[in-house]
Amino acid sequence: MKKHNFSPGPCILPQQVFEKTSKAVLDYNGIGLSVMEISHRSKEFIEIMENARTLALEHLGLENKGYKALFLQGGASMQFLMASYNLLEKKAAYLNTGTWSSKAVKEAKLFGEVIEVASSKDANFNYIPKDYTIPPDVDYFHCTSNNTIFGTQLKTLPQTDVPVVCDMSSDIFSRNLDFSKFGLIYAGAQKNMGPSGTTLVVIKEDILGKVSRSIPSMLDYKVHLDKDSMFNTPPVLAVYVSMLTLEWLKEKGGISAMEKINEAKAGLLYTEIDRNPLFKGFVAQKGDRSPMNATFNLTDESVKEKFDTMWKEAGINGLNGHRSVGGYRASMYNALPLESVQVLVDVMQEAERTA
Amino acid sequence: MKKHNFSPGPCILPQQVFEKTSKAVLDYNGIGLSVMEISHRSKEFIEIMENARTLALEHLGLENKGYKALFLQGGASMQFLMASYNLLEKKAAYLNTGTWSSKAVKEAKLFGEVIEVASSKDANFNYIPKDYTIPPDVDYFHCTSNNTIFGTQLKTLPQTDVPVVCDMSSDIFSRNLDFSKFGLIYAGAQKNMGPSGTTLVVIKEDILGKVSRSIPSMLDYKVHLDKDSMFNTPPVLAVYVSMLTLEWLKEKGGISAMEKINEAKAGLLYTEIDRNPLFKGFVAQKGDRSPMNATFNLTDESVKEKFDTMWKEAGINGLNGHRSVGGYRASMYNALPLESVQVLVDVMQEAERTA
Ligand SMILES: Cc1ncc(COP(=O)(O)O)c(C=O)c1O
Ligand SMILES: Cc1ncc(COP(=O)(O)O)c(C=O)c1O
Ligand SMILES: [Mg+2]
Ligand SMILES: [Mg+2]
Ligand SMILES: [Mg+2]
Ligand SMILES: [Mg+2]
Known part of the structure; x- marks a missing residue:
């Protein structure tokens, strides 16, 4: 009997996604190949990747607004690092609302000064701090929209003129926000978007190119953008299942x-x-x-x-x-x-x- | 009709692996959950991960010899970077036998001096250089065992006392070598081991801990080793399919x-x-x-x-x-x-x- 799956992630995906994936693992669209054995340079996979990238932007209302979507590897944890590698020149402001925010702070500290504008650690993160100021001279402000472990969510976004970087791993595609207020959004797929193994990164391109350090290719958003999210072999199956899930979301309205x-x-x-x-x-x-x-x-x-x-x-x-x-x-x-x-x-x- | 799949990777996997995966995507071992929706902290997935890690070491004859296996994300391209981040203190020697070696060299240069001991670039990499010397004072020697693009393979390993780091992406598990001669072996799964989306890293633990830089958590082999390859959410499905492929290899002898x-x-x-x-x-x-x-x-x-x-x-x-x-x-x-x-x-x- 099918379980009622309340797992925090990896988690339940739509039944039709499981069914389509199961078929595609045996034979993708009748081409005589499993979706797991097609080349990432094949027209079939390029179509999957482009569909997934387009659907992500479409759902967020971010087409033609200077944003691009990437499907990377490494999980949201890799984004803690990549965000600061690519954006942190001198200092950044972080709102600490839980375990994941704290880990993001830890990685950022390797690259510059981190100002923790507020933290709810004193109360085991059982609330969202509301009165804090974001210094106007930071390179960016980082927040976690939904705190998976503690069960809190940011309902409103602070006003600021600095780029807002947001870890939306556990609530992306679940509620409407004005996504054009964000400079960088990232989310491990394994909650609302797909299986574990890929991470959606949505970038406003004009926030890039402002740090002076040299960035290793695999950690460089620009490198991945230039290669349409195909700088190296993408996680084919995880992107395919994410695409199916984003299609399902569209069907659902x-x-x-x-x-x-x-x-x-x-x-x-x-x-x-x-x-x-x-x-x-x-x-x-x-x-x-x-x-x-x-x-x-x-x-x-x-x-x-x-x-x-x-x-x-x-x-x-x-x-x-x-x-x-x-x-x-x-x-x-x-x-x-x-x-x-x-x-x-x-x-x-x-x-x-x-x- | 099933194709004869000569794809360079992602590539053909055993038919029984496709069939088992297809079933597990609908229901893993009759537990009422898809393999894509089980938590990575569940006993089911911990067993999959441990099986995969053990089988990898077993096949290479590296159990109880000071080695550990990891299944990471990011592909072999991420290892170009991680290898040097973790091991390159002053200088390293690289053998340049193709596109992938050249990319490995490029990333390593961000972390220290790189001595290219030999290169076949002059002849579009249509041969393997044989007469070269590895300086005894380098931190490690890096080579690519099989050059996927050019179709050449290193048949013998050079003698050296420095740790040997080897990109075996395209020939791991295909031939016997004395694997205990290597300090670090890495391989993107998407040729002989599984689908794209995970990378096998086999590390001799005593080669770690010798660089002075601070390493971001996600790039630090020690962090991943301490967490038994579960520092963050692993690519569950890719590890599962890799485990099935390693089991198949065992059945085949x-x-x-x-x-x-x-x-x-x-x-x-x-x-x-x-x-x-x-x-x-x-x-x-x-x-x-x-x-x-x-x-x-x-x-x-x-x-x-x-x-x-x-x-x-x-x-x-x-x-x-x-x-x-x-x-x-x-x-x-x-x-x-x-x-x-x-x-x-x-x-x-x-x-x-x-x-
Ligand atoms: C809000 C949030 N951020 C980051 C992470 C870490 O994600 P990953 O395991 O993909 O690195 C999680 C994992 O559950 C999360 O819920
Ligand atoms: C020998 C070798 N090294 C590295 C790579 C890059 O692997 P990835 O795309 O997983 O980063 C490849 C890809 O085909 C390869 O064949
Ligand atoms: Mg949390
Ligand atoms: Mg009550
Ligand atoms: Mg090559
Ligand atoms: Mg002839």
């Missing part, structure tokens, strides 16, 4: 339609977390809650064993919280159906009844 | 058995290239020829259109030579069956008869 579904899923679960005396949310202020990753704890730890058995028996997967938060985390990415959330809510109510 | 098959395939094709007056080999000396990539040209260019039509009609894919060599390149990686080579030889003979 794009980000706006998806945002409504995501709100419905999040509304259903958070309402239950609040209502049910057995559970409490981890995030301090409701306004900071992430619709993607809902973090919550039991109010009575003695129920843990029973509750764990119950959700596993209901076919739920991936609900355990990250060790730095404990409790539970329900990741409700784009491909997770509302029905899966309903199954979880039913289990929570059953747990209350039988407690 | 390992490298020694594969080497015999590869010799038979190469023997069949090179004999025909030499015998058939319509064709001539590109590599100057027969002793330098690669069993993996056979490069050859027509002796009479006017036959080109006809020959191209003939091999395409015979169901052959990926035979065009790289633009820097022209003509043809038949890549005969581990998974290519002898029958495919026979089909090519038959077409070559038919072309001769009808010329």
Whole structure:
């Protein structure tokens, strides 16, 4: 039986994407070759790559606005490094809202001065700092739009004239923002976009070329842009599956339609977390809650064993919280159906009844 | 109809690997989840990763000899950079036998002095230089065991006491060598090991820790070793398919058995290239020829259109030579069956008869 997959990433993808991929692994579009054995220089793969790049920009509303999309390797963690390698000349401002922001800060420090404009570390990142100033003389401002581990999300973007660099790994394509406010957006594919193994990087080209260091080819955004994301062999299968997922998103009505579904899923679960005396949310202020990753704890730890058995028996997967938060985390990415959330809510109510 | 796939990479993989992958994309081992949606922290994926790492060392005869295997992202091109970032303190020696060696040299120059001990660039890399000396005071010696584009292969390794770093992207697992002579071996998966999207790195641990620069986390071999190749989200599917391919290799009898098959395939094709007056080999000396990539040209260019039509009609894919060599390149990686080579030889003979 198909599980209800609340895994934080790699995570559930649309069923039609699994089905198309499974077929393409045996024979891609009837050409007598697996999608895994076609050359990245073949017309078939060039088409896949161009489709994926175009769809990404289309969904974000960034076509013909000076932006380009790349599908790179290395995960979002490689972008912590590449962002600063390519953009950090003297100093940069970072907002520290969780484990991933902290790691981004760490890598940036190798390349220049890092000003941490604010941090919620004092409260185990259970809120989003709001009152901070971005110095006008920094090379860029870096933030994490959604904190996968702690379950918080930035609802509004700070006003600033410096380029905004954003790690959107865990909420890209899930809600509408004015994406043209960003200089650089990056996201590991393995949440809302595809399988692990590729990373979307969306760059406003005019923010490049301003650092004086020499950049190794593989870390240089310009090198990848000049080669249309084919400087070296791309992760063919991961890009193909990402393309399929972006096509699915288009069929579903794009980000706006998806945002409504995501709100419905999040509304259903958070309402239950609040209502049910057995559970409490981890995030301090409701306004900071992430619709993607809902973090919550039991109010009575003695129920843990029973509750764990119950959700596993209901076919739920991936609900355990990250060790730095404990409790539970329900990741409700784009491909997770509302029905899966309903199954979880039913289990929570059953747990209350039988407690 | 399944093609005879002579593609230089990404390339043919064993049919059983395509079939198992196709199933696992729908449901991994009956657990109700696609292999693309399981967490990299799940027991299922940890087992896949550990299997793949162990099989790689086993095949190379490097277990319990101070070596560890990693499956990273970024391709072999990222290793050009990581090798020098981690190992180059003052100077390094490079043997330049082709496009890939030249690119490795270029990246290394960002980190220290590079001594090119020899180069066959003067003859469009159609031979392997043999008389050169490796200075005893370099940090390491770098070579490319098989030159994918030009179709040459290093048959013997030079004697040296410095660590030997080798790009084995296009002939790893295809022939026996004393792998314990190497300090660092790397290979993009997309030839003999799996799909594109992961890179095998085999490191003798005691060669690390000797440079004074600070290394960004994602580029630091020690960081990846400490985290058992799971510092960040690995390319789950690419590692899984690599594991399946390494299992297949084991079933087939390992490298020694594969080497015999590869010799038979190469023997069949090179004999025909030499015998058939319509064709001539590109590599100057027969002793330098690669069993993996056979490069050859027509002796009479006017036959080109006809020959191209003939091999395409015979169901052959990926035979065009790289633009820097022209003509043809038949890549005969581990998974290519002898029958495919026979089909090519038959077409070559038919072309001769009808010329
Ligand atoms: C917000 C965020 N940033 C960065 C990362 C790291 O991504 P990767 O493992 O692809 O390097 C993650 C992983 O979950 C994440 O959620
Ligand atoms: C010998 C060799 N080294 C390096 C590379 C570059 O590999 P990647 O595209 O994975 O960076 C290739 C690619 O074909 C190769 O054949
Ligand atoms: Mg976080
Ligand atoms: Mg409650
Ligand atoms: Mg070459
Ligand atoms: Mg001949």
